[in-house]
Amino acid sequence: MTVNVEASLTQHDAVVTGLRDFLDALASAAPDERSSQRLLHDLAQWTEDLRQDAVEESHRHYGRSPTLATAGQATTPWYVVDEAAPPERLAGRASFSNFFLGGRGAAHGGTIPLLFDELFGWLANSEGMPPSRTAYLTTNYRSVVRVGRPMTFTAWTDRVEGRKRFLRAELRDGDTVCAESEALFVTLRAGQP
Ligand SMILES: CCCCCCCCCCCCCCCC(=O)SCCNC(=O)CCNC(=O)[C@H](O)C(C)(C)COP(=O)(O)OP(=O)(O)OC[C@H]1O[C@@H](n2cnc3c(N)ncnc32)[C@H](O)[C@@H]1OP(=O)(O)O
Secondary structure (H helix, E strand, O other): OOOOOOOOOOHHHHHHHHHHHHHHHHHHOOOOHHHHHHHHHHHHHHHHHHHHOOOOHHHOOOOOOOOOHHHHOOOOOEEEEEEEEOOOEEEEEEEOOHHHEEEOOEEOOOHHHHHHHHHHHHHHOOOOOOOEEEEEEEEEEOOOOEOOOOEEEEEEEEEEEOOEEEEEEEEEEOOEEEEEEEEEEEEOOOOOO
C-alpha cells in the first residue's frame, strides 16, 4: 500500500513541493551578484507577506499534509512509504537532494537521523495509538549516503515494554546498508507536551 501519494496535489502541497525544488536548486547553484540581489528582494517581499498571514500551530498547513511525501515538510529528506503495516513495519524509498549535501557527494550526517526520526514517528504514532516522543535515537553510519541516489528503507518495531517502544531501521543503497538506527519512543502521560 502506498501511503504518501503526490498525484493530486492541493495548492498548498504544490507550494511545499515547489519550496523543496527551490532549496535543491539554490543549494546546487552559484548565483551571480545580480541574481542574488533579485532573490534577496523577492524573498524579503515574501517573508513580509507571509508574516502577515501567521496563524496558530493548529491552523497551519506546513508539515501536516498526509497526502504528500514527508507529510509536507520541505526540509526533511524526501521519502515515500510504499509498504505500511504500522505499528509493526514500514518500507519505502528515500532520496537526499543537494540541499542535504555534507561534502564530497555525501549527505550531511545530521540529516540521516532526521529521516529515521520521521519513520519512527510514523511507526510509533500511527492511527489510534497514543502519542509518543523520541527519548533517544542512535545512528550507525556504515557507508556514505550519496546525494541524488535512489535509496530504500525499512523500519520496524523491535519490542514493546509498557510505555516504551524500541524501534529499528535500515537505509540501503541497493544491497549496501548505509545507515542503521535504533530508537526508544515513550508514550506520553496525560499533561505531557
Ligand atoms: C497530519 C500529518 C500526518 C502524518 C502522519 C503521521 C506521521 C508522524 C510523523 C511524525 C514524525 C515526527 C516524530 C518525531 C518525534 C519526535 O522527534 S519528538 C521530539 C524529540 N523528543 C522530545 O522532545 C522528547 C523530550 N523528552 C520527553 O518529553 C520525556 O523525556 C519523555 C521521552 C516523554 C519521557 O519522559 P517521562 O514520560 O517522564 O518518562 P519516564 O516516566 O521517566 O520514563 C518512562 C520509561 O522510559 C525510560 N526512559 C525515558 N527516557 C529515556 C532515555 N532517554 N533513555 C532510556 N530510557 C529512557 C525510563 O527509564 C522509564 O523506563 P521504565 O522505568 O518504565 O522501565
